Amino acid sequence: MSYRTDRNSDPELSFSDAELRDLAVAWLTLSAAFALLFEPIHRGGNVALFVEMVVLSLVTVGMGFLLHEIAHKVVAIEHGQTAEFRADYQMLFLAIMGALVGFLFAAPGAVYHRGQITERENGLIALAGPVTNLLLALLFLPLMILPGILGVIGQMGIWINLFLAAFNMIPFGPLDGKSVLEWHKGVFTLVFVPSVLLAGFVVFYVGLF
Incomplete structure (x- = not known):
């Protein structure tokens, strides 16, 4: 997810201590939330399997x-x-609470960017995240046919990245889909529709595992 503000500054590719901290907290919290979704220990799930799922989630x-x-x-x-990325700690708490009841709202924070920018450029910045997830789903695809832990990583990697792409392309609030839709309806449709269809197919017809 990305979010635009209007203050100008000289850009550079670097990560502040606060940004690295927020990325780490969001990564760990989301991994725990996905693990709770896949292996609901609070509903009598196996503790060992839950720990394994946390480790797999940290990777995928x-x-x-x-x-x-x-x-x-x-x-x-x-x-x-x-x-610069900033975590949204309220949304991270909601992710954990949602996973406990079987629903995951994955909006852990946003990359806030500042400076003069066109609507097209803002749309491209927003689009970069979901497109990256779709490409990652393709990269995980070959692993799915392998036996053992690599096959599980492949399945999780595909599902998680399709979910992240589809979710972030929803044209609502601060999610990426809203900026993409405001820029170009055709591009939005080209990315949103396949993302939702593929995510739905995996969840309802293939299954998570």
Whole structure:
């Protein structure tokens, strides 16, 4: 997710201590939330399986979330913006609470970018995150046919990245889809529709595992 403000500043590709802290907290919290969704220990799930799921989520959610946000940051800087990720601690709490009841609202924070920018450039910055997740889903696809832990990582990587792409393309509030839709309806449709269909297909027809 990305969010635009209007204050100008000289852009540079760097990560502050506060940004690294927020990325780490969001990564760990999202991983725990996904693990609760996959292996609901609070409903009598196996503790060992839950711990294993947390580790797997750190890998798959970590790649999906971190590269999504870094993609926003890199594209924003390429367009002359100052960009930095900030965690939303209320939304992280909501992610954990939602996972406990079987629903995950994955909006852990946003890359805030500042500077003069066009509507097209703002749309491209927003689009970078979901497109990155779709590409990651493709990268995880070959692992899915492998046996054992690699196959599980492949399945989780595909599902999580399709979910993140579809969710973030919803044209509502601070989510990426709203900025993309405001810029170009055709591009929005081209990314949003396949993301939702693929995520729905995996959840309702293939299954998570």
